[in-house]
Amino acid sequence: MPLNFLIAITLICWSLWGICDKKALAKSDPVNTLLMTYAFFLPAAALGALAMSAALPGWHLTARVLLWTGLACLVNWLGVIAYLKAMSKAEASYVLGITSGYPLIMQVIAVFALGEHIVPLRVVGSLLIFLGVFTIGFDQNKTKGGDKLHDHMGLPDSLPDLRKERTVLAILMVVAMLGWGSMGIFDKMAVQSATALEAYMGVLIWNAVLALISWIVAGSRGLVSINFKRALWLFPALSALCLMVGGVAYIAALSVSTATYVIVITGCYPLLMYGFAVWLLGEKLNATRLAGIAIIVAGGIFTQMTQSLS
Numbered sequence: 001m002p003l004n005f006l007i008a009i010t011l012i013c014w015s016l017w018g019i020c021d022k023k024a025l026a027k028s029d030p031v032n033t034l035l036m037t038y039a040f041f042l043p044a045a046a047l048g049a050l051a052m053s054a055a056l057p058g059w060h061l062t063a064r065v066l067l068w069t070g071l072a073c074l075v076n077w078l079g080v081i082a083y084l085k086a087m088s089k090a091e092a093s094y095v096l097g098i099t100s101g102y103p104l105i106m107q108v109i110a111v112f113a114l115g116e117h118i119v120p121l122r123v124v125g126s127l128l129i130f131l132g133v134f135t136i137g138f139d140q141n142k143t144k145g146g147d148k149l150h151d152h153m154g155l156p157d158s159l160p161d162l163r164k165e166r167t168v169l170a171i172l173m174v175v176a177m178l179g180w181g182s183m184g185i186f187d188k189m190a191v192q193s194a195t196a197l198e199a200y201m202g203v204l205i206w207n208a209v210l211a212l213i214s215w216i217v218a219g220s221r222g223l224v225s226i227n228f229k230r231a232l233w234l235f236p237a238l239s240a241l242c243l244m245v246g247g248v249a250y251i252a253a254l255s256v257s258t259a260t261y262v263i264v265i266t267g268c269y270p271l272l273m274y275g276f277a278v279w280l281l282g283e284k285l286n287a288t289r290l291a292g293i294a295i296i297v298a299g300g301i302f303t304q305m306t307q308s309l310s
Contacts, residue, residue, distance in 0.1 A: 006253040007265055013246030015272035017239050019280055024235035030084050031223050033236055038211035040240035045208035048201055061202050064193040069202030072186035077210050079179025086172040089165065098173045100133035101126075103260075103267045105181030110260050113185050119260065122306045126264050128299030133270045135292035181263075187251060188259040196255040200248055265303045271296040 024033045052059050086095045103126040110116045190199040218224045253262045271293055 001252065003253055003257055006249045006256075007262065009249035010246045010253065010266045011269050011272055013242040013249065014266070014269040015276055017242035017246065018269075018273040019276045020235045020239035020242060022277070022281065024232075024239060027235070028232050030087070031218060032232075034080070034084065035211075035214055035218055035224065036233055036236035037240045037243070038207065038214055040237055041204060041207040041211050041244075044240070044244055045201075045204040048204045052197065052201055056197075059198065061198060061205075062193060065190055065198060065202045066206075068186045068190035068193065069199060070206045072183045072190065073203060073206035073210060075179040075186065076183045077179075079176045079183070082172045082175035082179065086169055086176065089169045089172070095173060095176075098134065099176045099180070100267065100270060101130040102177045102180040103264045104130065105177050106184050106263050107260050109182055109185050110188075110258075114188060114259060116258050116260050119306050121302050122260055122264055125299040125301075125303030125306070126267070128295050128302060129264070129267050130299075132292045132295030132297075132299060135288065135295060136270070136274060184254070184259050184263040188254050191251060191255040196248075196252040199255070200251045203247060203251070204244075261303070261306060265300065268296055268300045268303075271300070 021033065021037075024036075028036070083095060083099060086099075104123075107118070107123060107126060111118055187199070187203075190202060193199075194202075215224065250262070250266060253266075274293065
């Protein structure tokens with residue numbers, strides 16, 4: 001499939017994934033939403049293995065593919081855990097704005113790990129995307145009252161405790177950025193060792209393993225609340241579907257282009273997510289958010305201009 005088509009599918013799916021998560025969180029808590037979403041990787045891995053066996057009899061995953069996809073899923077999983085923990089300490093929009101800088105982390109790692117060249121326009125695009133998403137997040141913090149972040153974070157008023165909480169928050173967001181930035185590097189290494197479909201099968205299998213681990217750990221701590229009401233599983237199911245379809249397109253795009261190009265351009269998904277939020281969730285635009293969107297679009301244009309350099 002054409003690279004631009006794969007990127008478009010990734011952007012749309014990852015954007016709708018965020019909307020589905022917001023809908024799911026309106027009916028449940030973050031832990032159970034995450035557990036329910038990851039649970040759908042179990043049947044997906046089984047169905048994927050059956051489909052692969054029918055299409056490619058005798059297929060198998062090499063040790064290298066299992067290694068790279070396992071590392072990719074692990075760092076992504078750790079990044080999500082850190083991201084959710086950070087959101088419990090600050091507003092989601094603020095955390096999203098900061099952690100959207102993961103393409104910058106990835107570009108630095110790609111130079112050393114993959115031998116890719118630094119493309120100035122791509123670096124500018126990454127910086128603009130990060131700045132645009134942060135602008136949107138910064139505005140939402142302001143609109144909820146209070147010029148200081150801790151006014152609505154529930155942080156302690158004493159200076160030592162406040163500094164400690166800010167340090168913990170910063171560490172969590174750095175962990176999320178490192179996780180998501182390095183995930184793309186491991187994914188790229190996986191598709192260099194096998195076909196895109198084989199690499200994605202590795203992703204499905206490892207995510208199914210992580211789903212089992214998550215359920216076991218959460219169950220042992222009494223954090224699981226099993227409920228089969230339609231409202232509680234529908235949106236996590238849609239979220240998982242978006243992640244899977246977007247993941248297939250993303251892996252396929254990585255197999256035909258450089259990691260720095262694919263990861264930076266797909267980093268524009270918060271723009272579409274915000275557009276869907278306005279359309280589907282009834283959120284209102286304002287001048288600051290429009291400015292943030294304009295900056296993100298500029299970052300996407302700069303990145304798109306580098307496609308011929310990939």
